[in-house]
Each structure stands twice: as C-alpha cells, then as structure tokens.
Amino acid sequence: MPPKPPISPVNPEWRTQVIAIGSGKGGVGKSTTTVNIAAALARQGYSVGLLDADVWGFSIPRMLGLSGQPKAADGLIQPPEVFGVKVISIGLFTNEDNPVVWRGPMLHKALQQFLEDVAWDDPDYLLVDLPPGTGDVSISIAQFLPGASMIVVTTPQAAAELVAQRAGFMAEKSGLRVSGVIENMSYFRGDDGKRYPIFGAGGGRSLADRLGVPLLAEIPLEPRLRELADQGSAMVVSEPGSESAQALEGAAKELVNLLPARPRPVPRISLPVGPG
Numbered sequence: 001m002p003p004k005p006p007i008s009p010v011n012p013e014w015r016t017q018v019i020a021i022g023s024g025k026g027g028v029g030k031s032t033t034t035v036n037i038a039a040a041l042a043r044q045g046y047s048v049g050l051l052d053a054d055v056w057g058f059s060i061p062r063m064l065g066l067s068g069q070p071k072a073a074d075g076l077i078q079p080p081e082v083f084g085v086k087v088i089s090i091g092l093f094t095n096e097d098n099p100v101v102w103r104g105p106m107l108h109k110a111l112q113q114f115l116e117d118v119a120w121d122d123p124d125y126l127l128v129d130l131p132p133g134t135g136d137v138s139i140s141i142a143q144f145l146p147g148a149s150m151i152v153v154t155t156p157q158a159a160a161e162l163v164a165q166r167a168g169f170m171a172e173k174s175g176l177r178v179s180g181v182i183e184n185m186s187y188f189r190g191d192d193g194k195r196y197p198i199f200g201a202g203g204g205r206s207l208a209d210r211l212g213v214p215l216l217a218e219i220p221l222e223p224r225l226r227e228l229a230d231q232g233s234a235m236v237v238s239e240p241g242s243e244s245a246q247a248l249e250g251a252a253k254e255l256v257n258l259l260p261a262r263p264r265p266v267p268r269i270s271l272p273v274g275p276g
C-alpha cells in the first residue's frame with residue numbers, strides 16, 4: 001500500500017498546524033499578510049506550506065513570482081518552493097484568460113486534491129489563503145481538516161471590522177476555530193515620524209475583543225510592501241528591518257506562541273546489526 005499522505009483527514013498521524021487566513025472582504029491585505037507570515041515562519045526555522053484557496057481571486061502565484069504547472073512525481077504534485085515555503089495555488093493550473101468556474105462539488109474535490117495529492121511533506125504549518133467572506137471553501141477546509149484555525153485580517157475602520165466579524169462568526173459555524181486577528185493598514189508613518197491613521201483606528205483591537213481572541217499584529221501601510229508583492233518578493237525577506245516586516249515577523253511569532261508546532265514523531269532508528 002502506498003504511504004498515506006501526511007495531511008489527510010484519514011491519517012491519524014498528521015501533525016501539521018493548519019491556519020486559514022480569512023477576511024470579510026477582499027483588498028484588506030490577506031494574501032500579502034499570508035505570504036509574509038509564511039516566509040517569516042520559514043525564516044524562523046519551521047517547515048511551511050501555503051495553499052492558495054482563493055479560487056476566484058488567487059494572487060499568490062504573482063506575489064511569489066510563480067508560473068507554470070507543478071510537476072508530478074511518485075503520484076504526488078510537487079509544490080514549487082519560494083522563500084522556503086511550499087506553495088500550491090489553483091492559479092498554477094489555470095490561466096488568466098481561461099478562468100475556471102468553480103462550483104460546490106468540483107471545488108470541494110479540488111481542495112481535497114490540494115490537501116491529499118500534494119507532496120507537502122508533513123510541514124509544521126500549512127497556511128491557507130481563503131477567499132474573502134466565508135462559504136464553500138471554509139466549509140470544505142473544516143471538513144477535511146477538523147481543528148484547523150482561522151486568523152481574521154481586517155483594516156482598522158469600524159465598517160471593515162463588522163464585515164470581518166461576520167466572517168469570523170461564519171467561519172466558526174462552518175467548523176473553523178477563530179484564533180486571532182491581524183489588523184493591516186493600521187497607520188502610515190510620515191517622514192515626520194508621526195503615525196497617520198489613514199483608515200481609522202481601533203478596528204482590529206475591538207474585533208479581537210468581540211471574537212474573544214488576541215490581536216496578533218498591527219501592520220502599517222507601507223508602499224514598499226505593495227511594490228515588493230507586485231515584484232514577486234516579500235517584505236520580511238527583502239527588507240526585514242522595515243516597520244511592516246517587523247510587524248509581520250511579530251505576527252508570525254505570536255502565531256507560534258498561540259499555535260505551537262506539534263512535536264515530530266521520534267523516528268525509529270534501526271541500527272545495522274553487525275557481527276559480534
């Protein structure tokens with residue numbers, strides 16, 4: 001019998017911490033945050049997978065400068081690796097001019113394949129970039145991976161916070177455990193050193209309080225973050241000293257505190273038996 005894939009609902013040994021990143025609406029920086037946290041976790045020495053499950057609005061391949069279909073080997077899809085992160089996206093299997101219309105059952109099947117038929121190689125963390133809002137994708141993820149956590153990304157203004165809260169409640173109904181909040185675009189630091197709250201203030205904190213979970217980070221608005229994402233790079237890798245990179249590194253550390261990597265099973269060592 002072929003070995004069971006490590007990430008699988010039928011495999012009792014799977015130990016990967018699965019963290020879905022969700023948001024109420026698009027454009028709040030969910031994918032940017034996901035990519036940088038994944039890269040930060042890899043820099044901290046963890047093995048990391050990134051599943052882009054934003055089937056309609058995938059942006060991870062572009063953000064990581066990836067294109068072309070992954071190869072298969074040993075009956076498994078081999079995920080390309082960027083910044084030490086193994087990545088799979090539906091965007092690697094479709095092209096921009098010919099999008100796939102994903103519907104319930106097919107979507108469910110595709111996500112199952114991306115969990116079970118990819119050589120994730122038993123990572124410490126698997127981050128899942130969800131589509132905005134919640135729905136079929138979250139339900140499927142929760143079904144395949146009971147116990148998966150969700151982090152909600154929001155911007156600071158009250159209106160965004162309410163939409164994010166709805167997404168959080170819906171995620172819990174579909175079986176994901178909301179574990180934390182990340183506030184993005186929290187402020188812009190001017191040349192005068194002052195913080196300018198472009199999108200208001202306090203939304204992340206108040207959302208975290210309402211959901212009863214910790215606020216993991218407040219990430220500033222920094223044009224370089226967008227520029228690097230557009231170039232297929234990541235702030236935490238290219239400019240680790242910047243304020244946003246520090247905040248993203250901090251978010252990754254908080255995440256590890258909250259959801260520590262599970263210990264690896266002790267490998268069974270069989271020593272060769274020599275004569276005498």
Ligand SMILES: Nc1ncnc2c1ncn2[C@@H]1O[C@H](COP(=O)(O)OP(=O)(O)O)[C@@H](O)[C@H]1O
Binds near residue numbers: 033
């Ligand atoms: N903190 C930030 N500072 C500057 N630009 C950001 C920041 N966060 C995200 N962006 C930019 O905003 C846009 C939307 O971010 P993205 O991560 O694609 O959002 P989502 O995945 O929530 O739709 C992208 O162009 C991204 O580069």
Ligand SMILES: [Mg+2]
Binds near residue numbers: 030032
């Ligand atoms: Mg996105």
